[in-house]
Amino acid sequence: MAAPGAWRTMREGKDVRAGNRRRTGRSGGRTTRLAVVQAEARGRSVVFQQGVMLSKHSTWGIGGPAMLFVEIFEPEDMVVALEESVQRDVPLFVLGRGSNCLFDDRGFEGIVALNNMSQYQDLGEGRFRVGSGRRFDHLGVKTSKEGWTGLEFAAGIPGTVGGAVYMNAGANQQQTSDVLVEVEYLDSQGKFHTLKKDQAKFGYRMSPFQEMPQPIVVTSAVFQLRKSDKSRARVMEYMDRRRQTQPLHEKSAGCVFRNPGEGHPPVGYLIEHLGMKGLVVGGASVSHVHGNFLISKDGCQCSDMLQLIEDIKSRIKEATGIDLEEEIHYVPPQGFHRQ
Ligand SMILES: Cc1cc2nc3c(=O)[nH]c(=O)nc-3n(C[C@H](O)[C@H](O)[C@H](O)COP(=O)(O)OP(=O)(O)OC[C@H]3O[C@@H](n4cnc5c(N)ncnc54)[C@H](O)[C@@H]3O)c2cc1C
Numbered sequence: 336m337a338a339p340g341a342w343r344t345m346r347e348g349k350d351v352r353a354g355n356r357r358r359t360g361r362s363g364g365r366t367t368r369l370a371v372v373q374a375e376a377r378g379r380s381v382v383f384q385q386g387v388m389l390s391k392h393s394t395w396g397i398g399g400p401a402m403l404f405v406e407i408f409e410p411e412d413m414v415v416a417l418e419e420s421v422q423r424d425v426p427l428f429v430l431g432r433g434s435n436c437l438f439d440d441r442g443f444e445g446i447v448a449l450n451n452m453s454q455y456q457d458l459g460e461g462r463f464r465v466g467s468g469r470r471f472d473h474l475g476v477k478t479s480k481e482g483w484t485g486l487e488f489a490a491g492i493p494g495t496v497g498g499a500v501y502m503n504a505g506a507n508q509q510q511t512s513d514v515l516v517e518v519e520y521l522d523s524q525g526k527f528h529t530l531k532k533d534q535a536k537f538g539y540r541m542s543p544f545q546e547m548p549q550p551i552v553v554t555s556a557v558f559q560l561r562k563s564d565k566s567r568a569r570v571m572e573y574m575d576r577r578r579q580t581q582p583l584h585e586k587s588a589g590c591v592f593r594n595p596g597e598g599h600p601p602v603g604y605l606i607e608h609l610g611m612k613g614l615v616v617g618g619a620s621v622s623h624v625h626g627n628f629l630i631s632k633d634g635c636q637c638s639d640m641l642q643l644i645e646d647i648k649s650r651i652k653e654a655t656g657i658d659l660e661e662e663i664h665y666v667p668p669q670g671f672h673r674q
Contacts, residue, residue: 349447372403374419381405381415383446392430392449392494395631397640398438399668401447407468408451410554414418416448417552421523424668429552431495432470435502435588440637441668452554456480461560462516467497467553471504481572483565485514489551491577492589497553502662503542507573512537516557523549540593540662550671581647582624586635590627591644592659599657603627606647609654616643641665 370385371398383405389398402425407413413429420427426445430436454466461483465474474496475489488509491501499511500518515532522528524543537544577583592602599605606612614621618635621643622628629643648659 342547355472374415376415376418377411379409379411379415381407382667383416383419386516386671387447389433389442389447392447393433393436393438393588394586395433395437395588395635395640396633397440397631397637398636399440400664401443401445402448403446406449406451410452410521410527412539413448413450413452413521413552413554415525416446417521417525420446424587426551428666428670429497429550431468431498432493433497434492434494435662436664436666437588437637437640440666443666443670444668445670448552450495450552452497454555458557461562462557464555464557465496466555467495467500467647469496470494471496471499476570476588478558478560479566482562482566483560484566484569485509485560486558487566487569487573490579491574496518496556500553501542501544501558503537505540510537510539512542514560516559518544518553518557519555520544523551523556527554530550537594549667580625582622582628582630585622585628585630587622587628587630588631588663590625591629591661591663592627592647593662595657595659599655601627602651602659605651605657609650611647611650614643614646616640616646619643620645637665 339521369387372383372385373380374383380428383403385403386400387404389401390396405416407416417427428443428445428447430447430449450468452466454463455469458464463478471489471492471494475486479490480485488506489499491506492504494504500515503511505511512532517529517531519527519529530543544553594601603626606621611621612623612626617639618632619639620630622630629640631640644661651657
């Protein structure tokens with residue numbers, strides 16, 4: 336690994352983002368006054384904020400402050416952030432749109448890297464290289480409108496391309512890995528790799544990246560799509576179905592539990608069948624529209640959501656013997672791995 340960047344604290348307590356940011360991002364309003372820290376390495380200058388509330392970056396609206404928060408536009412800046420996490424001996428968490436994770440109310444004792452690497456390259460003949468910070472739903476709508484089939488299902492998934500690859504997101508009998516050609520990722524040593532889809536094992540909401548011993552960062556993905564004159568209509572149909580079956584106007588993280596498979600009914604059905612729709616713990620509740628969607632109301636705490644998840648799991652275990660697994664990722668304050 337190259338020499339880690341040098342830290343220096345800049346104008347503690349003042350918002351100096353406007354002067355340092357090269358592009359407009361999504362780290363919050365310009366009026367916030369947060370302490371800022373800057374790292375310089377590899378000829379790059381990366382600005383970190385202290386104490387950004389993670390609730391602003393999660394679709395549930397739950398989560399305390401990040402020790403350091405950085406918005407990443409280029410893969411090289413992610414290398415700098417990684418090096419600094421090693422230098423500081425704190426974990427680094429890659430954040431997409433926060434549509435599948437549950438942050439703790441105590442926040443995160445490390446670096447949260449908000450992914451905005453949104454490059455887009457048309458390689459011809461239905462092949463596209465896409466930065467992992469690009470919105471997956473926007474990609475699905477764009478390619479389908481242009482007459483390409485394969486990513487219609489993405490239109491209703493409010494995450495990033497990186498989150499979709501990492502989670503192997505899917506819907507409507509399609510999943511991300513179906514149209515993947517290869518993925519570029521960064522390992523915890525700051526080295527870039529390319530993983531061909533054919534060399535990797537993807538499963539239901541599972542990617543090889545979730546099983547790697549050290550955390551990695553997906554930086555871009557190449558998709559292969561096919562021509563179709565039905566793709567646009569399919570997106571409309573899928574979105575209509577979502578509007579009818581999902582609580583899209585409430586704060587959720589999509590389906591909380593993986594479906595158990597092996598001939599078992601879907602979790603949403605089990606929850607409804609056992610009378611748990613509408614079940615409430617503090618500010619968290621089971622949606623009345625879809626049993627596998629848990630809703631957070633204003634003031635909902637992480638502990639409310641965790642308790643509701645545990646209550647559902649134990650009632651389902653008791654009634655059916657099924658051990659439910661979460662699809663969402665709970666992010667403990669200390670992170671998953673120490674590097
Ligand atoms: C209304 C709604 C509907 C949904 N519908 C669906 C659906 O139909 N199908 C489905 O599969 N999901 C669905 N989801 C869940 C969610 O949108 C997907 O799982 C999505 O892929 C998560 O992407 P994200 O960028 O928000 O990831 P985040 O929530 O930000 O992160 C999730 C996990 O992925 C990791 N991660 C994110 N980006 C990277 C990266 N670049 N490199 C390495 N790791 C990374 C994070 O560290 C974290 O562990 C839905 C969610 C909502 C709110």
